[in-house]
Amino acid sequence: xxxxxxxxSSVLALAxxxxxxxxxxxxxxxxxxxxxxxxxGVLCLLCGWMKVRSKLPAALTIAAxxxxxxxxxxxxxxxxxxxxxxxxxxxISWTWGDGSRxxxxxxxxxxxxxxxxxxxxxxxTGLGTLIALYASEYMESDVGKGYTRxxxxxxxxxxxxxxxxxxxxxVMLYLGWEGVGLASYLLIGYYFTKPEAVAxxxxxxxxxxxxxxxxxxxxxxxxxxxxxxxxxxxxxxxxAAPASxxxxxxxxxxxxxxxxxxxxxxLPLYVWLPDAMEGPTPVSALIHAATMVTAGVYLIAxxxxxxxxxxxxxxxxxxxxxLTALLAATIGMAQYDMKRxxxxxxxxxxxxxxxxxxxxxxxxxxxxxxxxxxxxxxxFLTAGAVMHGFAGQLDIRKLSGLLKVPGFRLVSxxxxxxxxxxxxxxxxxxxxxxxxxxxxxxxxxxxxVHVLGWIGLVVAALTAYYTFRVGFRVFFGPVKYEPGDxxxxxxxxxxxxxxxxxxxxxxxxxxxxxxxxxxxxHPHGPRWAIRVPLVLIAVGAILAGWPSYRTxxxxxxxxxxxxxxAQSSAYQGVAAESHDSHDDHAAASTAAGTDHAHAxxxxxxxxxxxxxxxxxxxxxxxxxxxxxxxxxxxxxRGAADALRRTLLGSIATRWIVVxxxxxxxxxxxxxxxxxxxxxxxxxxxxxxxxxxxxxxIVNGIGALPAAFGRLFRPLYGGVVQGYAVTMAGGVALxxxxxxxxxLRGAN
Amino acid sequence: MNPIDxxxxxxxPLVMLGLLASAIxxxxxxxxxxxxxxxxxxxxxxxxxFQGAGLAMISYGRQHMDLSGQVxxxxxxxxxxxxxxxxxGLVVLLYRRKETLSAEAWKELAES
Numbered sequence: 001x002x003x004x005x006x007x008x009s010s011v012l013a014l015a016x017x018x019x020x021x022x023x024x025x026x027x028x029x030x031x032x033x034x035x036x037x038x039x040x041g042v043l044c045l046l047c048g049w050m051k052v053r054s055k056l057p058a059a060l061t062i063a064a065x066x067x068x069x070x071x072x073x074x075x076x077x078x079x080x081x082x083x084x085x086x087x088x089x090x091x092i093s094w095t096w097g098d099g100s101r102x103x104x105x106x107x108x109x110x111x112x113x114x115x116x117x118x119x120x121x122x123x124x125t126g127l128g129t130l131i132a133l134y135a136s137e138y139m140e141s142d143v144g145k146g147y148t149r150x151x152x153x154x155x156x157x158x159x160x161x162x163x164x165x166x167x168x169x170x171v172m173l174y175l176g177w178e179g180v181g182l183a184s185y186l187l188i189g190y191y192f193t194k195p196e197a198v199a200x201x202x203x204x205x206x207x208x209x210x211x212x213x214x215x216x217x218x219x220x221x222x223x224x225x226x227x228x229x230x231x232x233x234x235x236x237x238x239x240a241a242p243a244s245x246x247x248x249x250x251x252x253x254x255x256x257x258x259x260x261x262x263x264x265x266x267l268p269l270y271v272w273l274p275d276a277m278e279g280p281t282p283v284s285a286l287i288h289a290a291t292m293v294t295a296g297v298y299l300i301a302x303x304x305x306x307x308x309x310x311x312x313x314x315x316x317x318x319x320x321x322x323l324t325a326l327l328a329a330t331i332g333m334a335q336y337d338m339k340r341x342x343x344x345x346x347x348x349x350x351x352x353x354x355x356x357x358x359x360x361x362x363x364x365x366x367x368x369x370x371x372x373x374x375x376x377x378x379x380f381l382t383a384g385a386v387m388h389g390f391a392g393q394l395d396i397r398k399l400s401g402l403l404k405v406p407g408f409r410l411v412s413x414x415x416x417x418x419x420x421x422x423x424x425x426x427x428x429x430x431x432x433x434x435x436x437x438x439x440x441x442x443x444x445x446x447x448x449v450h451v452l453g454w455i456g457l458v459v460a461a462l463t464a465y466y467t468f469r470v471g472f473r474v475f476f477g478p479v480k481y482e483p484g485d486x487x488x489x490x491x492x493x494x495x496x497x498x499x500x501x502x503x504x505x506x507x508x509x510x511x512x513x514x515x516x517x518x519x520x521x522h523p524h525g526p527r528w529a530i531r532v533p534l535v536l537i538a539v540g541a542i543l544a545g546w547p548s549y550r551t552x553x554x555x556x557x558x559x560x561x562x563x564x565x566a567q568s569s570a571y572q573g574v575a576a577e578s579h580d581s582h583d584d585h586a587a588a589s590t591a592a593g594t595d596h597a598h599a600x601x602x603x604x605x606x607x608x609x610x611x612x613x614x615x616x617x618x619x620x621x622x623x624x625x626x627x628x629x630x631x632x633x634x635x636x637r638g639a640a641d642a643l644r645r646t647l648l649g650s651i652a653t654r655w656i657v658v659x660x661x662x663x664x665x666x667x668x669x670x671x672x673x674x675x676x677x678x679x680x681x682x683x684x685x686x687x688x689x690x691x692x693x694x695x696x697i698v699n700g701i702g703a704l705p706a707a708f709g710r711l712f713r714p715l716y717g718g719v720v721q722g723y724a725v726t727m728a729g730g731v732a733l734x735x736x737x738x739x740x741x742x743l744r745g746a747n
Numbered sequence: 748m749n750p751i752d753x754x755x756x757x758x759x760p761l762v763m764l765g766l767l768a769s770a771i772x773x774x775x776x777x778x779x780x781x782x783x784x785x786x787x788x789x790x791x792x793x794x795x796x797f798q799g800a801g802l803a804m805i806s807y808g809r810q811h812m813d814l815s816g817q818v819x820x821x822x823x824x825x826x827x828x829x830x831x832x833x834x835x836g837l838v839v840l841l842y843r844r845k846e847t848l849s850a851e852a853w854k855e856l857a858e859s
Contacts (some may be wrong), residue, residue: 718857720789720850721781728777 026078030111031074031088033068033121034166037158040064044152052381053144057151058136060582065132065158069125076118083114085168085232092171101227101237107158110168112231116568119366119561120165120298123373126540128158131290134381135282138388150190157183157287164295168221170229174301177215177263181208182294187287188279200275207272210261215299218255222306225249231302235569238305253306253313256299257320263297263345264355267324271524271667274343281384284339289346290373297353297369301362301570308360315448318358319442322452322459325351326666329462333469334660338383338394341470345422348378348463355452356437359444361574362570364436367547367561375421376543379535382415385530386474389523392484396470401479407525412475414538419471421541423626426619429545434460435614441609453605453614457621463627472634483521487729680731680745753812773799782826784849786838789829797827 044057073231074610088109095104111117132154157208160179167173189201223229225248226237241605244250260266265273276288300307300317307314325348332344349372356365387394389408403412424430441453526534547560565571605613632640647653657666715726755762776795783789798836801820838848845852 716857718854721784721852724781728781 009319011613015123016686026074027084027086027113029071030075030086030113030166032071033125033460034088034159034162036064036067036071037061037162039375041152041155041159044155045484048148048152049162052148052619053677054134055140055143056148057148058132059339061151061155061666062129062132062136064155065125065129068158068162069129072118072121072125075113076122079113079118081115083112083232083568085114085230086111087168090731096561105223105229107169107171107229107278109172111166112168113166114568114709115564115566116301116366117166118571119370119564122293123163123370124165125158127290127373127377127537128154128286130162130536131282131286131377131381132545134285134530134533135280136386137527138282139280140360145190146190150187153183153186154283154286157187161291161295165298168231170222170234172233173302174215174219176514177259177295177299178212178397180287180295181212181263184276184287184292185210187283188276190279190460191620193410196275196279197278200272200278204272204276206271208262211259211269214255214258218252218259221252221255225252231569235305238309250310253303253310254316256303256306257317260296260299260639261320262296263299264293264350264352264354265324266320269585270324270328270347271670274340274663277337277339277343278642281339281380281387281451282725284343285377285380289376292678293350294369294373297350297357300354300357301366301565302568304357304362304570307357311446314358314360315446316358318355318444318446318449318452321351321354321356321358322441322449322455323351324348325355325459326462329459329466330660331663333466334657335463336397337413338386338396338399338470338474338739339380340394341466342376342383344381345467346372348459349376349422352434352437352456352459355456359437359440359446359449359452361436361440363559363562363565364433364440366565366570367436367559368430368433368717370561371421371433371541371544372543374537375418376432378414378418378537379422381530381534381537382411382418385411385526385534386415387484388530389525390481390483391521393482394484396473399474400477400481401475402481403475403644404479405481405523407523410531411526411534413682414534417538418541423467424618425464425622425626426462426615427543427545429543429548430620431622432545432548435611435618438614439610442605442614457614457617460618461621461625464622465629468626468629472629472638476634476660477637481523483523501612504605562565721731755810755812759810762806762810762819765802765809769799769802769806771799772796772802784851786841786850787835789839789850790834794827794831796822 017362028744040060043060047060072143088111090108092105092107092108097103132151135150135154139147142150157180160176160183162176163172164176167176185201185205189197190203191197192201219229225244225246226234226241228234228237262269273288273293279282279288305583307317328344328347328351332341332348335341335344349368353365353368353372354360356368385396386399386402386408390399393399402408403416421428421430423435438453438456438460441449444450547562549730550552550557551559606617608616632643644657645655662668716723771811773777773796776792776797776799779792779795783792801823804816804819806816841853842848
């Protein structure tokens with residue numbers, strides 16, 4: 001951190017001038033949250049250049065991210081109800097004509113600080129710090145090899161995510177958007193000698209390009225329709241002219257949506273996320289579960305004023321979210337790879353968030369992002385600890401009873417805790433956030449989305465089932481495990497109790513962790529750098545429910561998350577749109593509304609008011625799912641296989657099992673419908689290039705001079721006298737010709 | 748015909764003799780160049796052709812009562828002397844490479 005003080009002062013100097021008079025002076029420090037990850041990224045680059053073979057890059061990254069988190073914490077206390085724009089430095093500022101609206105384009109490196117920004121950055125930097133600490137131990141077998149690269153990419157990711165969330169205009173957001181895509185690509189392809197990892201990285205990048213195209217086009221159209229891409233000016237412009245019926249204005253939300261679906265892995269662009277699990281597990285936890293994939297939710301929440309005027313677009317968001325949640329949950333039920341199940345659960349939970357956005361509860365969606373970030377990071381990190389200790393084993397059929405394996409008790413306990421949160425067990429944080437989304441789905445003004453509330457409840461039951469399918473199989477029951485085939489490159493030093501490849505020969509026999517015959521496999525439990533982040537994240541997951549507990553105890557107490565979201569663009573227009581809906585209190589002024597405003601509303605579900613009904617039905621769905629799981633995967637594990645065989649045996653139900661296990665053949669469908677035609681076109685074009693352009697035109701022109709030369713080749717025999725005779729003969733002919741003309745002229 | 752140009756009448760015996768000699772010199776040179784393979788001999792033959800051409804110039808100069816022809820030849824003789832030194836040097840170098848003076852030894856650039 002040598003360079004930090006100098007750059008610090010420059011940032012302060014930059015931030016000094018344009019700060020609003022009424023803003024708290026602490027906001028001046030906001031630039032640090034962006035700068036520190038960038039500095040650590042640069043320092044990691046230097047470490048790589050200087051071939052550092054220690055854990056220095058990890059220390060740098062953790063320190064920088066911790067600093068960013070501290071900055072955000074400080075800002076959290078200082079941020080007011082009005083958004084503040086902090087200008088770091090001027091970047092693009094063009095004007096033409098008379099320089100009025102539509103005659104200029106400004107995109108400076110600004111930070112747009114409001115409560116939503118800080119809320120998002122809070123868990124991004126907080127989890128980033130903890131996961132970097134976790135990774136410092138998890139990745140230690142790569143020290144001196146990929147360690148620096150890993151932490152450099154993590155730093156770049158946090159920098160880009162900061163740009164995305166804190167940027168003051170859509171160009172900054174776009175830069176961050178592409179930056180996180182790049183970091184994601186680099187980290188998925190971290191094990192670049194593995195063909196699957198390389199393929200997964202490319203898949204993620206290319207699928208994201210499709211979404212990014214939508215975002216870029218939306219950005220162009222926003223400038224075209226509103227004359228600015230800066231948030232502060234944009235909200236004013238939208239307020240002045242909310243709903244233009246021109247197709248350009250109408251297309252904006254649809255294009256933004258496409259971008260969000262790509263980044264946040266929704267139908268039809270979700271296919272990259274399960275494959276992204278090829279990356280190291282901390283990356284899966286940080287980027288592909290907790291933070292980056294929520295960028296799409298952030299985008300729609302931030303741009304909500306553009307969505308609220310377009311009910312069709314909102315309904316589409318809701319439907320895509322609901323259907324994605326359902327599809328991913330059904331796939332997750334039939335997978336056997338623990339990380340893959342969590343990946344599908346991530347897609348499914350992101351589906352909930354989009355459902356929430358679509359039914360107009362930006363608060364519910366943001367709250368679910370918040371709770372999900374903690375428990376999903378926890379689940380991934382515990383999965384990573386298991387994978388780290390059992391030589392890469394992730395198959396839930398080959399791991400059992402880890403709760404009783406020494407060294408894994410804490411990890412197992414926390415994983416089971418995470419399972420309760422993912423299943424949205426009553427009175428966990430996720431229960432409240434999911435509740436908020438489903439209530440809004442049932443009470444939405446738009447009748448078309450009400451059925452999504454029922455789909456959401458079904459998905460809640462499925463989620464509870466597949467979550468505890470992992471939980472009961474892996475962490476409960478008799479102790480039984482097989483190590484995987486991965487050795488983290490530990491061949492040089494055996495201090496972790498890893499057995500070498502040749503020693504892991506006892507195949508399916510149940511190896512007990514206790515007995516110490518030489519050559520047996522000993523799972524090695526995680527040390528403090530993995531345990532501490534796990535515990536802290538678990539505490540975070542529990543505390544994420546705190547705002548709801550307080551609201552539950554005291555109905556007048558506004559939900560903290562709601563106050564965060566309500567004072568931002570995510571609520572602009574919500575007030576106008578839903579005067580008769582349950583959010584009218586919320587958007588009225590600084591204090592967000594009470595949750596029980598729902599009761600005023602006429603929507604009834606099964607004869608109860610929506611809030612009570614969803615609470616009860618959600619609890620019921622969750623508990624039913626857990627009980628089914630308890631029977632099939634703990635009490636009578638044979639029954640699960642028997643059920644599968646029965647379903648496979650009948651032709652009428654066979655498709656359920658095969659479809660779910662083969663991920664409904666979506667990848668194959670894309671292969672046939674998109675990749676195959678593209679490949680065919682590419683092959684045809686390549687053939688045209690080779691045959692017509694290369695062989696025909698280029699080589700044909702090249703052959704012409706040679707052919708011409710071949711005509712004259714016999715003249716050059718190499719004998720000097722030969723040339724001399726030719727020359728003398730030629731001269732004689734010319735002379736004879738001249739004489740002949742002369743003689744003729746003389747006559 | 749330029750009226751200022753004083754010219755001898757056609758058929759002046761000295762001019763005719765000079766032209767005849769130059770023709771003979773040139774013919775001998777060309778025949779020698781074509782029929783011999785020895786590089787020094789070939790070089791001498793080119794010198795013969797040179798002198799034939801020079802003699803023709805002197806003869807025509809005489810015909811036109813003009814000194815330009817003779818001036819030209821003096822220039823040519825000077826240049827030819829320098830060129831002779833160069834050419835003989837080349838011949839010596841070529842000889843050192845292949846231990847022969849035959850021109851047929853050198854046909855690397857031939858297009859077979």
